[in-house]
Amino acid sequence: MLATVCGLLVFSLITGIVFIAVIVGMAASGSSTTEVKDNSVFVLKLDGLIDERGKEDSPLDMLMSKGDMSMMGLDDITLSIRKAAKEKNIKGIYIEGGTALFDSPATAQQIRDALREFKKSGKWIFAYADGYTQAAYYVASAADSVFLNRTGIIELKGIGGKQQFMTGLYDKLGIKYQTVRVGKYKSAVESVTRKDMSAENREQTLAYQKGIWKHWLNDIAASRKITAIQIDKMVSDSILAFANPEDYRKGNLIDRLMYPDEIKRVIKRKLGIAEDEDVNQLTLADMKDLPCPEEEKGGKVAVYYAYGEIIDEQTSLFATEHCIIGSETVEDLNKLAKDDEVKAVVLRVNSPGGSAVASEQIWHAVKMLKTKKPVVVSMGGLAASGGYMISAPANYIFAEPTTITGSIGIFGLVPNFSELATDKLGITFDGTKTNRYTDFEENLIVGKDNAEEIRFMQTYVDRGYETFLGIVADGRKMSRDQVHAIAQGRVWLATDAQPIKLVDKLGSLDDAIKKAAELAKLKEYHSINYPEPTPWYDDLLNSATNKGTYLDAELHQILGNMYQPILDVRRNAQRNRLQALLPIMMVF
Numbered sequence: 001m002l003a004t005v006c007g008l009l010v011f012s013l014i015t016g017i018v019f020i021a022v023i024v025g026m027a028a029s030g031s032s033t034t035e036v037k038d039n040s041v042f043v044l045k046l047d048g049l050i051d052e053r054g055k056e057d058s059p060l061d062m063l064m065s066k067g068d069m070s071m072m073g074l075d076d077i078t079l080s081i082r083k084a085a086k087e088k089n090i091k092g093i094y095i096e097g098g099t100a101l102f103d104s105p106a107t108a109q110q111i112r113d114a115l116r117e118f119k120k121s122g123k124w125i126f127a128y129a130d131g132y133t134q135a136a137y138y139v140a141s142a143a144d145s146v147f148l149n150r151t152g153i154i155e156l157k158g159i160g161g162k163q164q165f166m167t168g169l170y171d172k173l174g175i176k177y178q179t180v181r182v183g184k185y186k187s188a189v190e191s192v193t194r195k196d197m198s199a200e201n202r203e204q205t206l207a208y209q210k211g212i213w214k215h216w217l218n219d220i221a222a223s224r225k226i227t228a229i230q231i232d233k234m235v236s237d238s239i240l241a242f243a244n245p246e247d248y249r250k251g252n253l254i255d256r257l258m259y260p261d262e263i264k265r266v267i268k269r270k271l272g273i274a275e276d277e278d279v280n281q282l283t284l285a286d287m288k289d290l291p292c293p294e295e296e297k298g299g300k301v302a303v304y305y306a307y308g309e310i311i312d313e314q315t316s317l318f319a320t321e322h323c324i325i326g327s328e329t330v331e332d333l334n335k336l337a338k339d340d341e342v343k344a345v346v347l348r349v350n351s352p353g354g355s356a357v358a359s360e361q362i363w364h365a366v367k368m369l370k371t372k373k374p375v376v377v378s379m380g381g382l383a384a385s386g387g388y389m390i391s392a393p394a395n396y397i398f399a400e401p402t403t404i405t406g407s408i409g410i411f412g413l414v415p416n417f418s419e420l421a422t423d424k425l426g427i428t429f430d431g432t433k434t435n436r437y438t439d440f441e442e443n444l445i446v447g448k449d450n451a452e453e454i455r456f457m458q459t460y461v462d463r464g465y466e467t468f469l470g471i472v473a474d475g476r477k478m479s480r481d482q483v484h485a486i487a488q489g490r491v492w493l494a495t496d497a498q499p500i501k502l503v504d505k506l507g508s509l510d511d512a513i514k515k516a517a518e519l520a521k522l523k524e525y526h527s528i529n530y531p532e533p534t535p536w537y538d539d540l541l542n543s544a545t546n547k548g549t550y551l552d553a554e555l556h557q558i559l560g561n562m563y564q565p566i567l568d569v570r571r572n573a574q575r576n577r578l579q580a581l582l583p584i585m586m587v588f
Helices: 002-030 059-067 072-088 105-121 134-140 167-173 188-191 200-225 228-237 245-250 261-269 286-287 328-337 356-370 418-424 440-446 451-476 480-486 509-519 537-541 543-574
Strands: 042-044 049-051 071-073 090-096 123-133 143-152 176-184 280-281 297-306 310-311 323-325 342-351 352-353 373-383 396-399 404-406 410-416 491-493 526-528 578-581
Touching: 042 072, 042 286, 049 072, 049 310, 059 480, 072 090, 072 105, 072 286, 090 105, 090 261, 105 123, 105 200, 105 342, 123 134, 123 328, 134 543, 143 245, 167 176, 167 188, 176 188, 176 440, 176 451, 188 200, 200 396, 200 491, 261 451, 297 328, 310 356, 323 356, 328 342, 328 356, 342 440, 342 509, 342 526, 352 356, 356 373, 356 451, 373 509, 396 509, 396 543, 410 440, 410 451, 418 440, 440 451, 451 480, 509 526
Parallel strands: 042 090, 042 280, 049 071, 090 123, 123 143, 297 342, 297 526, 310 323, 310 352, 342 373, 373 396, 373 404
Antiparallel strands: 176 410, 352 578, 404 491, 410 578
């Protein structure tokens, strides 16, 4: 037995040493600069989950993902495309695969816009997939030639989707969600208080869906040399995902049908190399190691990324996806205000909002930052509710055409379990108190007569809404009544938000950086991203977060449209009582 134990200990020690050596070796190899051989091709794989921002790759990432990128950052992708345009040895981009999960239509649009800008360099783009999801096809349609597997599908179907309503289930369980809100369009509570969409929610949802679809149709039509009406008719007349692949070619959605070995020959002919030669390929990971084409000269413009739900404090529940933590964000913005090297700040917002309290704290920090240096907001896919609140005080606001914004409103949501506890399970409650409302929280949750508590809560929410109106009115130089007329929780597509002064101009992150430099009166400038990525060894030590990241990506792919509602059910218990939040359920 002693010999066996000693043997196991020695084996564990040797295994640990070997593992550490492998990790160190992989880290060393990963830190080296990529060598770009002549006649190289940047292979952009449209697979996996695409988030607002990438993270530092660790050796463990490489080991677990087997060389594939399971999670990608929009910032890494767009920067890599710019690098490919500048690098003389890269002859073109090959877009491979078409099952990527985009966090919003605007994310897909920004990648597509980067590809269109790349084409100005005179280099080529080819796209090939066994099947394209709608968003992936929208991106791939920017290519010079779009190819599809001979048995492949294209899921063009329009923008929409069904929302999930849990009220019927809660009725059976004896659970009632008590809600107080301001704004007839503030629909975040409907999933637990109604069994269908309200007329107001249907109106605003259909408006931005039609706007996004129109924008996508026009972009695809321009690239594929057909009309938007023709594409819309194809989508309306049949389910394109079930169509004969030959119909895609006849409709000019693609150029050719071919098998994987055939696309390799097409690329080799384009490069002018023999069929028995290998193509010099560069992955996204390789491109990230290439030097940045922009020189670090002139004044510094900080680009601060604020993306995800806005929460008060980090909890283990949110460990698997990025969030905007109120206290941490305030601290970061205060540091930027004090940093004399930073001459202007671009706040990159991609958020549905969240805690009204945390949102207001961040708003105050942005307002204070603005007194020190120019602040320009660049809106990503979402900058709604609390996400709009933190954007409002900026000197200037840019948004992508398909950005969803607005949703200026507040709600409170508290579940009541009295029917479940007392009527169904036979649990009763009694107690003593020194004051009338000592047990108000308990009464909200298990009391059958809590109209007084709800009245106070409504007053609390009304006050929050008035504060929100004041924040927007002050930031956008409007009156309270002007803001109220376009607020009430109403969601707006950026193209509609610009005429009503919620957005200053439609434009990209690069446009926002240029504007910030202009406001800071910088003739020369360079941008630096904040906050700095977490070192990979921190993620390695935090095994729960590391595992959670991969689990979250896998669950997102497996559950598809059910991912968000299931996650929301888990989150509601830990959310702040007062919310400025926009839930988005959309198939794109």
